[in-house]
Amino acid sequence: MxxxxxxxxxxxxxxxxxxxxxxxxxxxxxxYPFFGKTEQDRRVMINALGPLWDGNEVWLITAGGVTFxxxxxxxxxxxxSLYTPLMLILxxxxxxxxxxxxxxxxxxxxxxxxxDICIFAGSLVPALLFGVAFANIFAGLPFDAAGYHGNLFxxxxxxxxxxxxxxxxxxxxxxxxxxxxKTEGPLQERAAGTAAVAWIVLLCVAALFLIASAFATPLxxxxxxxxxxxxxPAAAVAALVGVRIFIARRNWFAAWAGSAATIVMCTFFxxxxxxxxxxxxxxxxAASLTAFNASSSPLTLKIMLGVVLAVIPVVIxxxxxxxxxxxxxxxxxxxxx
Amino acid sequence: MDPLMLSRLQFAxxxxxxxxxxxxxxxxxxxxxxxxxxxxxxxxKTYLKMVKFWGRLFLINFALGVVTGITLEFQFGTNxxxxxxxxxxxxxxxxxIEASVAFFLESVLLGVWIFGWKKLSAKAHAVVMWLxxxxxxxxxxxxxxxxxxxxxxxxxxxxxxxxxxxxxxxxVTQPFAVLMILHTLSAAYIVAAFFxxxxxxxxxxxxxxVEVFTRSFKIALVFGLVFSFFEVxxxxxxxxxxxxxxxxxxxxxxxxxxxxxxxxxxxFAIPDEKNERNVLEIGKVPGGLSLMxxxxxxxxxxxxxxxxxxxxxxxxxxxxxxxxxVGLGSLFCLLTAVGFFLRNRLVETPWYLKIMVAAIPLPxxxxxxxxxVAEVGRQPWIxxxxxxxxNAVSSNISAGQVAVSLAGFxxxxxxxxxxxxxxxxxxxxKGPVELEQGER
Numbered sequence: 001m002x003x004x005x006x007x008x009x010x011x012x013x014x015x016x017x018x019x020x021x022x023x024x025x026x027x028x029x030x031x032y033p034f035f036g037k038t039e040q041d042r043r044v045m046i047n048a049l050g051p052l053w054d055g056n057e058v059w060l061i062t063a064g065g066v067t068f069x070x071x072x073x074x075x076x077x078x079x080x081s082l083y084t085p086l087m088l089i090l091x092x093x094x095x096x097x098x099x100x101x102x103x104x105x106x107x108x109x110x111x112x113x114x115x116d117i118c119i120f121a122g123s124l125v126p127a128l129l130f131g132v133a134f135a136n137i138f139a140g141l142p143f144d145a146a147g148y149h150g151n152l153f154x155x156x157x158x159x160x161x162x163x164x165x166x167x168x169x170x171x172x173x174x175x176x177x178x179x180x181x182k183t184e185g186p187l188q189e190r191a192a193g194t195a196a197v198a199w200i201v202l203l204c205v206a207a208l209f210l211i212a213s214a215f216a217t218p219l220x221x222x223x224x225x226x227x228x229x230x231x232x233p234a235a236a237v238a239a240l241v242g243v244r245i246f247i248a249r250r251n252w253f254a255a256w257a258g259s260a261a262t263i264v265m266c267t268f269f270x271x272x273x274x275x276x277x278x279x280x281x282x283x284x285x286a287a288s289l290t291a292f293n294a295s296s297s298p299l300t301l302k303i304m305l306g307v308v309l310a311v312i313p314v315v316i317x318x319x320x321x322x323x324x325x326x327x328x329x330x331x332x333x334x335x336x337x
Numbered sequence: 338m339d340p341l342m343l344s345r346l347q348f349a350x351x352x353x354x355x356x357x358x359x360x361x362x363x364x365x366x367x368x369x370x371x372x373x374x375x376x377x378x379x380x381x382k383t384y385l386k387m388v389k390f391w392g393r394l395f396l397i398n399f400a401l402g403v404v405t406g407i408t409l410e411f412q413f414g415t416n417x418x419x420x421x422x423x424x425x426x427x428x429x430x431x432x433x434i435e436a437s438v439a440f441f442l443e444s445v446l447l448g449v450w451i452f453g454w455k456k457l458s459a460k461a462h463a464v465v466m467w468l469x470x471x472x473x474x475x476x477x478x479x480x481x482x483x484x485x486x487x488x489x490x491x492x493x494x495x496x497x498x499x500x501x502x503x504x505x506x507x508x509v510t511q512p513f514a515v516l517m518i519l520h521t522l523s524a525a526y527i528v529a530a531f532f533x534x535x536x537x538x539x540x541x542x543x544x545x546x547v548e549v550f551t552r553s554f555k556i557a558l559v560f561g562l563v564f565s566f567f568e569v570x571x572x573x574x575x576x577x578x579x580x581x582x583x584x585x586x587x588x589x590x591x592x593x594x595x596x597x598x599x600x601x602x603x604x605f606a607i608p609d610e611k612n613e614r615n616v617l618e619i620g621k622v623p624g625g626l627s628l629m630x631x632x633x634x635x636x637x638x639x640x641x642x643x644x645x646x647x648x649x650x651x652x653x654x655x656x657x658x659x660x661x662x663v664g665l666g667s668l669f670c671l672l673t674a675v676g677f678f679l680r681n682r683l684v685e686t687p688w689y690l691k692i693m694v695a696a697i698p699l700p701x702x703x704x705x706x707x708x709x710v711a712e713v714g715r716q717p718w719i720x721x722x723x724x725x726x727x728n729a730v731s732s733n734i735s736a737g738q739v740a741v742s743l744a745g746f747x748x749x750x751x752x753x754x755x756x757x758x759x760x761x762x763x764x765x766x767k768g769p770v771e772l773e774q775g776e777r
Contacts, residue, residue, distance in 0.1 A: 047452075050448070050451070050452055051448035051449060051451065051452040051453070052448055053448075054403065054444040054445075054447065054448055055441065055444045055445035055448055057407075057444070058436060058440050058441045058444045058445075060407075061407060061410060061436040061440055062433065062436040062437050062440075062441070064410055064411060064414075064436075065410065065429070065432045065433035065434075065435070065436040065437070066433050066437075067414075067429075068410075068413065068414065068421065068425055068428075068429030068430075068432055068433060069425070069429035069430040069432070069433035069434075070429075070433075072421055072422050072424075072425020072426060072429050072499075073422045073425070075413075075414045075421050075422075075425060075429065076414055076418035076419065076420075076421040076422040076425070076731070077418065077422075078414065079411055079414030079415045079418070080414060080415055080416070080418035080731035080732075080733050080734055081733060083415050083731075083734050083738050083742070084738060084741075084742075086411060086414075086415055087415065087742045087745065090407060090408045090411060091745060091749060093404065093407060094404040094405070094407070094408070094749065094753070095749075097400060097403060097404040098400050098401065098404055098753060098756075098757075100400075101396060101397060101400035102397075102400070102756060102760065105397070105760050105763075105764075106760075143733075147732060147733040148733040296425065296426045296429070296430070296501075296502075297426050297496075297497075297501040297502060299501070299502050299503070299505070300426045300427070300429075300430050300501070300502045303430065303502070303505050304430050304433060304434075307430075307433075307434055307437065307438070308437065311437045311438055312437060315437065315441045315442075315445075318442070318445055318446075319441070319445050322445050322446075322448060322449050325449060325453060325456050325457075326452060326456070
């Protein structure tokens with residue numbers, strides 16, 4: 001396989017891992033104002049993410065950095081074209097990040113209220129906008145050799161919004177299942193109930209998204225020329241069904257692993273359909289940025305491949321160690337935030 | 338204003354704000370790791386109290402540093418798309434390495450450190466803090482290698498209409514990068530040392546928690562003393578290197594207009610850029626600039642007039658920032674040297690403690706000015722001699738978009754800065770919390 005193709009799939013993989021890991025943080029953040037009936041509940045929810053969210057967010061930094069390193073032309077075009085939505089995502093992430101640290105520092109209800117709102121908005125906005133942005137990338141964006149001709153509102157097409165809804169629902173289920181793992185008692189029951197209800201909505205939206213993709217995007221072109229690729233959406237559906245089965249059995253960890261697999265497979269459903277385009281134009285196919293016309297030099301791709309293959313397994317190892325270290329229910333005495 | 342000017346202002350604001358928090362993160366991590374090591378190996382609870390107290394301040398500061406750093410990585414793409422496309426082959430890989438090698442380690446292990454008090458042994462917990470400090474240092478190293486490449490590009494070739502990597506080893510080992518890394522890390526250690534000394538001095542003046550803050554002060558004092566003196570020597574080498582690597586910046590640092598042998602050095606000068614001369618020159622040292630740049634009183638130093646007007650940096654900002662930075666750097670040597678003689682009677686020397694409280698902001702000012710010197714002094718180039726900043730801005734963003742995001746940055750960062758400073762000051766004044774029974 002060409003180096004560019006290897007990088008294309010690594011690029012997709014990094015985004016998938018980011019959605020898989022930080023996705024449950026977003027989901028918990030979105031559910032936070034609805035589940036956090038008491039101060040104790042809220043603190044339990046924050047501490048369910050406490051040791052892990054920051055490391056999860058670094059997958060975004062790495063996905064961005066790798067886009068820059070391997071496909072600089074894509075990095076330049078994608079982020080300058082999607083200027084306003086990306087700025088909104090970044091500001092939202094800023095507020096989410098400081099909220100976890102600041103919230104517990106002053107003992108006053110109004111103070112906590114402010115940061116509670118920030119945790120919610122700082123989780124919902126990125127979840128929604130990443131979905132909208134990726135759906136638009138799947139569909140192709142309005143740019144040609146003269147530049148980009150869209151704006152924030154031109155992204156909010158029905159298909160774009162459907163993508164946003166899909167991401168939000170994926171993360172809600174993922175986050176609710178994380179809470180089932182990390183909490184007990186009434187909070188866990190609320191999370192379990194929500195996971196089951198949200199699952200039905202997610203199933204409908206996901207099915208709609210798969211169908212709409214046939215009309216709104218050229219994604220299925222690759223699938224028709226290589227039918228084996230249909231295993232990817234099939235795996236996504238299978239994982240999603242598995243989630244429901246494990247919810248029924250109250251096997252929370254397996255259900256959560258299933259939602260993680262669903263997120264990864266959903267991302268790869270799009271990535272496999274996009275190939276070799278990373279940032280396709282819907283106005284002028286010749287302007288589309290692909291793994292082949294937008295990549296770095298072979299030397300840079302080789303060096304970076306060496307770095308990534310050497311470093312990422314180590315990262316995964318110590319991140320897994322951190323997850324193991326903090327497994328089990330959140331214990332009140334150990335809460336730090 | 339056009340997208341270019343607005344993007345410059347936005348990047349300057351975002352960078353300078355980010356860099357308020359970075360030096361303290363880098364330096365305080367090392368000091369806390371040292372304190373925690375003492376605790377883990379001696380079992381002395383005073384050290385544990387110190388770790389918890391400084392750790393609290395560290396975490397507030399760290400949160401602000403992290404969230405403001407993320408926006409910087411993406412701003413290269415949003416606002417400087419033509420730069421990113423042109424040099425991404427070299428520059429992008431350095432940022433990607435920073436994220437995957439350093440930032441992951443720092444973020445994951447800091448989570449472990451915050452929540453892992455009861456999950457790890459005291460020694461393992463101390464090791465985690467050392468790793469956090471090490472990861473922060475790695476982070477700085479890779480970012481500075483990337484910045485050094487913008488200052489002094491090496492190891493690349495212009496091919497396919499862009500700068501492509503030719504020699505990775507040359508990029509990561511070039512002397513300019515080494516000088517910059519040593520300079521910036523030392524500055525960070527000085528910031529942290531004065532931060533710890535200043536807050537300790539505040540409590541020592543009130544004669545409260547004397548044991549905790551005497552020890553803290555002394556540890557920070559040694560740290561600050563070593564790095565203040567190291568910084569002056571290293572800064573001299575860094576400056577002298579500019580004579581070869583960035584002669585226009587060197588000329589701007591000292592507002593040196595005419596190419597001359599036996600070039601003079603001024604204690605302070607105010608340039609008049611329009612008329613290409615200085616309106617004010619104080620404290621002339623004949624041959625001083627030649628000596629500093631080439632270690633020879635009679636060496637020729639190229640003046641600003643011998644650079645085309647459109648290849649000169651803004652002289653006023655560069656020289657004033659530089660002179661104040663150097664002045665402050667010298668002051669840090671003086672203050673830490675005095676402290677060294679007073680180290681065993683700190684509580685009985687209130688005048689010195691008062692000075693040290695007042696001195697907390699000074700290393701911050703010096704390190705911010707250091708970035709102004711490095712970045713403004715490189716103008717009009719974004720990559721020295723290769724690409725001008727004016728050609729680097731994204732072509733598909735509008736002035737309106739950038740104006741709105743810039744207003745957002747000013748508002749959000751202003752707000753967070755105010756909240757962060759409020760929380761840090763409150764926590765600093767409150768002092769260490771008594772340990773609970775059996776706490777470790």
